[in-house]
Amino acid sequence: MAYGIQVDGLNLTYSAFSVVAKGSLNSATTVNLTKNNYDDITEFEVVFTPTGIRDTSDEELRPTSSQNSSTITITQPSNGTPHQYLVLGR
Amino acid sequence: MSYGVVAYGTDSKVTFHSNYSSVVYAGQMSVPSGVSPVQPTYTGDHHLALSSSLRDSNYDMGWITQYEITLDVDYMVPFYCPDHDNQDVAIMDIINEGTKWVVNLLFSGTSSQAPDVYAFAPLTELPSSSVTLSDYGIAVYDSGSNLVFTDNKRPLRVDDVVTISHSNSIKTNSKGTCGTSGHSTNTCHVDFTPNQSSTISGSTTNSSSKLYSIVPSAYGGLAYTNSASGTSSCGLFGLISRPWAWSYKSWASFRGVVRHPRNTTNHIAGWEGDFGGAAHQYVQGDCGFSGFLGALIGAFLAVFTGGAALLVISGALAGFVIAGLTTSTTPSLKAYDTDETFDTSNSAKLMITDKTYYGIS
Numbered sequence: 001m002a003y004g005i006q007v008d009g010l011n012l013t014y015s016a017f018s019v020v021a022k023g024s025l026n027s028a029t030t031v032n033l034t035k036n037n038y039d040d041i042t043e044f045e046v047v048f049t050p051t052g053i054r055d056t057s058d059e060e061l062r063p064t065s066s067q068n069s070s071t072i073t074i075t076q077p078s079n080g081t082p083h084q085y086l087v088l089g090r
Numbered sequence: 091m092s093y094g095v096v097a098y099g100t101d102s103k104v105t106f107h108s109n110y111s112s113v114v115y116a117g118q119m120s121v122p123s124g125v126s127p128v129q130p131t132y133t134g135d136h137h138l139a140l141s142s143s144l145r146d147s148n149y150d151m152g153w154i155t156q157y158e159i160t161l162d163v164d165y166m167v168p169f170y171c172p173d174h175d176n177q178d179v180a181i182m183d184i185i186n187e188g189t190k191w192v193v194n195l196l197f198s199g200t201s202s203q204a205p206d207v208y209a210f211a212p213l214t215e216l217p218s219s220s221v222t223l224s225d226y227g228i229a230v231y232d233s234g235s236n237l238v239f240t241d242n243k244r245p246l247r248v249d250d251v252v253t254i255s256h257s258n259s260i261k262t263n264s265k266g267t268c269g270t271s272g273h274s275t276n277t278c279h280v281d282f283t284p285n286q287s288s289t290i291s292g293s294t295t296n297s298s299s300k301l302y303s304i305v306p307s308a309y310g311g312l313a314y315t316n317s318a319s320g321t322s323s324c325g326l327f328g329l330i331s332r333p334w335a336w337s338y339k340s341w342a343s344f345r346g347v348v349r350h351p352r353n354t355t356n357h358i359a360g361w362e363g364d365f366g367g368a369a370h371q372y373v374q375g376d377c378g379f380s381g382f383l384g385a386l387i388g389a390f391l392a393v394f395t396g397g398a399a400l401l402v403i404s405g406a407l408a409g410f411v412i413a414g415l416t417t418s419t420t421p422s423l424k425a426y427d428t429d430e431t432f433d434t435s436n437s438a439k440l441m442i443t444d445k446t447y448y449g450i451s
Contacts, residue, residue, distance in 0.1 A: 007241040015099035016245035018110035019212045056424040062307040090103040
């Protein structure tokens, strides 16, 4: 390659997700993150990982996330069960 | 940024950054010894047997299996590679206790067609013993001296992120009917095969090397009941009567699954059964008995779906208990009394990457 970085013979010309924020959701809550606080990141994705068995007899709901141009909002409903979240950015 | 290092891809987005930990491939998950894929069915009192063909044709049941990996991290993201084209897959549960991570997964096909599952984790979470640095190449550290990027661990390169939603109903066409005309045996089963799905288009073409990460939110079930009671003639010359009653009940429990047809950019959000059952009870009174038998059956049917079935489920999934863990690792299954779905208004993000990016064969 004429410029840039090469790893194991492969040009590192692609973007990749890094962890810009992480946390746990153990009860009903809302987490707001300001995008401007994360230097150089232009794309954000929130990944939820349940951290236990999903109790299907309890009508449990997964957490949700939404985002606009400036804020990422993560919401854990009242009948949610423990989850982790990773906010990935690139 | 005023200091540190940042690299960009040709899409002008960050490849690695000294402020943030990259996410890297941490290892392939394996099926614990003693675990075999299962199709749990109700086998309690008055059950009707669900043959292998019935589980497929009338209950659309997939197979539940389990994976584990020893990984000393606090955060882990599983990706699966379908065993074959058009395989339906759902990650049901992810359990962590100590250094052990467990994934319960539902898949379609035969019991020998379980998908492969791979674990990814933030590089800063991995113990230093699992990251070997060369005396050449790149190593990037954050302000806390944590390794956040190294050319020895290729970062999570995501080809596409797709928002997946499941339908509000599982089945809208007829299930058919099952009854009995006074006989004590019954081999009938209605058809619970789902006919509802959603097709979502992405931008990356599915292939045998693609890896997918999603934990669907939707689940639900279908149910069917039928019953009747009456009297029949008995005694000398049929001048006396005896009461009879029967009741039939069956259900199928479903999870939201996702399918990735190869050579297309589509993803299909559908439903796959994780538990099913059917029961039939017939009783008749003595000749000249004037009591009402239907109430007895009604009380019985109300009990078995919520109580006795749980014992049956526990037996079928006994191998899913991981030795040494105090946390439950057995999937939660439910018997349904009515058609219903849960958590379908919540979409889930599907991330797509490729085995070739990480040297996974």
